[in-house]
Structures are given as C-alpha cells and as structure tokens.
Amino acid sequence: MGREVSESCVDSLLTELVSTYSTRFYANKPDLAAHSIEAIGYQVGLQLSERYTMDRPRFSDHLEAIKFICKDFWSELFKKQIDNLKTNHRGTFVLQDSRFRWLSRVSIDPPENGDVSQDNPAGVAENKASLVTKMHLNFPCGIIRGALSNLGIPCAVSADISNLPACSFVVRIKV
Amino acid sequence: MAPAGPRSGDAIFASVERVNAELFTLTYGAIVRQLLTDLEEVEEVNKQLDQMGYNIGVRLVDEFLAKSNVSRCVDFKETAEVIAKVGFKMFLGVTASVTNWDAEGTCCSIVLEDNPLVDFVELPDTCQGLYYCNVLSGVIRGALEMVSMKTEVTWARDMLRGDDAFELQVKLLKQVPEEYPYKDDE
Numbered sequence: 001m002g003r004e005v006s007e008s009c010v011d012s013l014l015t016e017l018v019s020t021y022s023t024r025f026y027a028n029k030p031d032l033a034a035h036s037i038e039a040i041g042y043q044v045g046l047q048l049s050e051r052y053t054m055d056r057p058r059f060s061d062h063l064e065a066i067k068f069i070c071k072d073f074w075s076e077l078f079k080k081q082i083d084n085l086k087t088n089h090r091g092t093f094v095l096q097d098s099r100f101r102w103l104s105r106v107s108i109d110p111p112e113n114g115d116v117s118q119d120n121p122a123g124v125a126e127n128k129a130s131l132v133t134k135m136h137l138n139f140p141c142g143i144i145r146g147a148l149s150n151l152g153i154p155c156a157v158s159a160d161i162s163n164l165p166a167c168s169f170v171v172r173i174k175v
Numbered sequence: 176m177a178p179a180g181p182r183s184g185d186a187i188f189a190s191v192e193r194v195n196a197e198l199f200t201l202t203y204g205a206i207v208r209q210l211l212t213d214l215e216e217v218e219e220v221n222k223q224l225d226q227m228g229y230n231i232g233v234r235l236v237d238e239f240l241a242k243s244n245v246s247r248c249v250d251f252k253e254t255a256e257v258i259a260k261v262g263f264k265m266f267l268g269v270t271a272s273v274t275n276w277d278a279e280g281t282c283c284s285i286v287l288e289d290n291p292l293v294d295f296v297e298l299p300d301t302c303q304g305l306y307y308c309n310v311l312s313g314v315i316r317g318a319l320e321m322v323s324m325k326t327e328v329t330w331a332r333d334m335l336r337g338d339d340a341f342e343l344q345v346k347l348l349k350q351v352p353e354e355y356p357y358k359d360d361e
Contacts, residue, residue, distance in 0.1 A: 003196035005291055006188065006266045008238055010199050012231045017206055020227055025213070036209055043205035048197065076195055 014102065014139060022135045030131075034138045041142020042149070049147035052076060062173055065151045066093050073147060083166075091173040095144075100167035102140060103133065133161060144169055184264025187242055191265065200294045207307060217304045224306070228313020229320075236318040239265070251324065251347045252276070255283050258315060267291055275344075284331060285315070287341040298335050307335050312343055325349040 018037060026033040052073055059065040070082035074097070084096040137159040145157045153173055160168040206227075210220045243261050248254040259271035269291065275284040292308050306312075312328035319326045325348040332342035 003268065003291060003294070004193040005196045005199045005268055007192040007194045008235065009266050010194050010202065012235055013199065013202055013206070015234075016227045016231050017202075019230070020223065024226075036213060040202070040205040040209045043208060044198070044201045047201050047205075051197065077198055079194075 011102075014136065017139070018132070018135050022132075030135070034135060037135065037138040038142035038145075041139040042146035043142075045143035045146025045148075046150045047146075048076070048143070049073065049150040053151065059151060062091070062093075062153060063087070065148060065153055066095070066171065068151075069144060069147055070095055077143075091175060093171040093173075094168050095171065096166055096168045098166045100140075100165065102136060103161070103165055103167055130161075134159075137161070137167070141169065144171065148173075183270070184243070184261040187261070187265040188268055191242065193268075196268070196291045196294070200291055200296075203292055203310070204296060207305075211302070211305075217302060221304075221306045221309050224309035225313040225316075228310035228315075229317035230313075231310070232314035232317025232319075233321055235266070235314065236321040239318065250280065251350070252280050252283075254319070254322070254324065255285065255345060258318075259285050262318075263287070281347040283345055285343045285345060286332075287343070290334070290341050293335060296335060306330055306333065308333070308341060311341075315343065315345060319345075323351040325351065 017040065021033040021036050022030065026036075053068070056068075059068065066085065066087075070085050074080065074082050078097070078101050080097075082095045083098040084094075086094040086096075141157040141159050145155060148155050148157075148171065155171050155173045157172075158170050160170060207220065207224065210223055211217070214220050214223065239262060243257075243265060245257055245261060248257055255273045259273045263269055263271045267290075269287065269289045271285050271287045273283050273285055276282070290308065292311070296307065298305060298307060308330075312330065316326055316328045327346045327348055329344050329346075330342070331344045332338035332340050334341055
C-alpha cells in the first residue's frame with residue numbers, strides 16, 4: 001500500500017469543491033458548476049487510470065475495460081468493488097455500488113442536530129439535499145468518464161440515485 | 176483536569192479511516208488546474224485556494240478536537256506545536272516542525288519537508304506567482320479562528336519554487352477572549 005491520507009482530507013476537499021463551484025462561483029448557473037466539477041473528476045480519472053494500467057496488457061474489448069473499472073479501479077478508490085454490473089450489450093453499462101461511500105458524506109436524512117431543521121421545513125431541506133447530492137455526483141461521473149477515455153473509450157456517464165444508499169453509474173459508450 | 180493530549184498524531188492517524196493519497200493529491204491538482212482555467216488570474220487562484228482552505232479548517236477543527244483528545248493549549252506556542260505534531264499527522268500523515276519563534280512568542284514557522292499535496296507536481300512557467308499549497312495556509316487560519324486565535328499565515332519557503340522545504344509563517348494577530356456564559360451545548 002502506498003501513501004495514505006485521512007479520509008476526511010478527501011471528503012473535505014470534495015465538499016469544499018462542490019460548495020465553491022455551486023454556491024460561490026456559479027450560484028445561479030448550476031450547469032456551469034456541474035461542468036467544472038465534472039471536468040475536475042475527468043482529469044483525476046484520466047490520471048488515475050493511466051497509473052493503474054501501467055503494467056497491464058491492453059484490454060481486448062469494452063467489457064474488459066469496464067470490468068477493470070468495476071474491480072481494480074474501484075477497489076483502489078473505495079476499498080470495495082462495484083456490486084452489480086449490467087449491460088444491454090449495445091454499449092450501455094450500469095455499474096451499481098450498493099453503498100456508495102461519497103454519498104455517506106451528504107446528509108439525505110433530516111439533519112441530526114436540531115438547530116438546522118427547526119427553521120427549515122423538511123421538504124425544502126430534502127430537496128436541497130438532493131440537489132447537493134446530484135452536484136456531488138458530477139465528480140465520480142467525471143472520474144469514470146476520464147478513466148474510460150484514457151483507455152480509448154469515449155463515453156457519457158450519468159448517475160442514478162433513486163435507490164439510496166445505492167448509486168448506479170450509467171455508462172453510454174459513444175460509437 | 177483533562178488528560179494530557181497525545182504527544183504525536185501517530186496513534187490517531189493509525190486509527191482513522193484512511194484512503195489512497197493519490198486520489199487526494201490528484202484531486203487537489205485537478206482543482207488547482209480547473210481554477211487556473213476558470214479564473215485565469217494566478218492571484219485570484221491563490222485567493223480562492225486560501226478561501227477553500229479556510230472553510231475546510233473551520234469545519235475540520237471539530238474533528239480534530241474530537242479525535243485528538245488534546246487538552247486546552249496554554250499558549251500560542253503550545254498550539255503551534257499541536258498543529259505541527261498532531262494536526263498534520265492525523266490528516267495528512269506527515270509531521271511538521273515548529274521553528275523561528277520571535278521574542279514575543281506570537282510568530283513562528285511551521286516547516287513541512289514531506290507534503291503529499293505536491294507528489295507528482297511540477298509548476299509550468301506560466302504559473303509564476305502561484306502558491307500551489309495555499310489551501311494549507313487557509314486551513315490553519317480557519318481552524319485557529321475557531322479556537323479564538325486570529326492569525327495571518329504566509330508562505331516563507333515553497334519547494335515548488337525551488338526552496339528546500341515548505342515553510343508557513345504563522346503570526347498571531349489577536350487572541351479573542353472567550354465569551355461567557357457558554358451556550359448550553361458547550
């Protein structure tokens with residue numbers, strides 16, 4: 001195992017990254033904020049995938065590359081593999097992490113400490129939480145897209161969180 | 176009397192959840208890169224990195240106090256030592272040292288010889304004037320402000336600029352007296 005840092009370092013950095021772009025820089029332009037956050041993820045995915053595939057032979061097909069993302073790549077980042085992989089065999093892959101680590105940082109449940117929730121109707125808080133969550137997910141989506149791009153697979157990646165705490169990443173390979 | 180705090184952060188670092196440092200380092204690098212693209216001005220990037228650090232420090236101090244079990248520091252000197260020996264270790268896994276105290280004991284240097292933020296980093300000539308690690312100065316300033324110390328934190332040495340170490344000069348501007356009575360939850 002190489003060098004490690006406390007998990008809070010990464011968590012704080014991501015929280016602050018999302019907050020900087022979505023509330024300070026582009027408060028009224030969520031699309032621009034999402035684009036920049038995704039671009040940062042893309043860069044990270046590109047570089048990580050370059051490092052993690054250094055000593056490997058080329059992947060023979062798309063499925064091999066996707067499997068690499070699900071197993072080795074995911075394990076490096078989250079110390080666990082993707083739990084479920086589905087495909088329609090026509091270029092769409094769904095990678096499900098049944099307990100996605102980076103979502104545990106965002107509180108979806110009503111806040112535990114009473115002081116926040118009192119002057120904040122539950123509905124508003126929930127809606128806000130889901131927007132924040134979506135903004136956060138631009139980062140891992142970017143990482144996956146960057147990692148696959150580096151393997152020569154251009155694609156679009158989106159996230160589906162209708163099944164929390166599970167998170168599904170939908171990869172659509174461009175042909 | 177609270178029990179004496181740990182002398183170093185080794186045990187705490189060993190017990191916290193840890194992740195692959197490459198992810199952290201590359202993410203930070205990608206953020207700096209994107210800020211340079213979006214903001215264009217190096218000065219503005221320095222400012223934003225410091226602001227991000229400040230916001231992180233303000234939040235991180237709670238985790239630090241909760242996990243480090245340090246007792247109240249008697250003075251700024253002890254505070255600086257705790258940041259260098261416990262704080263840096265428990266979050267970044269590296270130890271810093273404190274030197275260059277002024278006569279009044281209100282200004283010192285925190286020196287970092289090993290810094291995970293700059294693994295794989297090399298600055299191009301177009302980034303002259305960039306304080307790449309400025310997030311760190313912000314973190315220290317933000318965290319200290321939460322424990323009633325107003326400080327000014329500046330870079331004295333920077334390895335990315337060819338120096339032999341990273342040196343942060345921390346100057347205590349004002350120690351805000353604590354207000355009584357404490358709120359109920361304190």
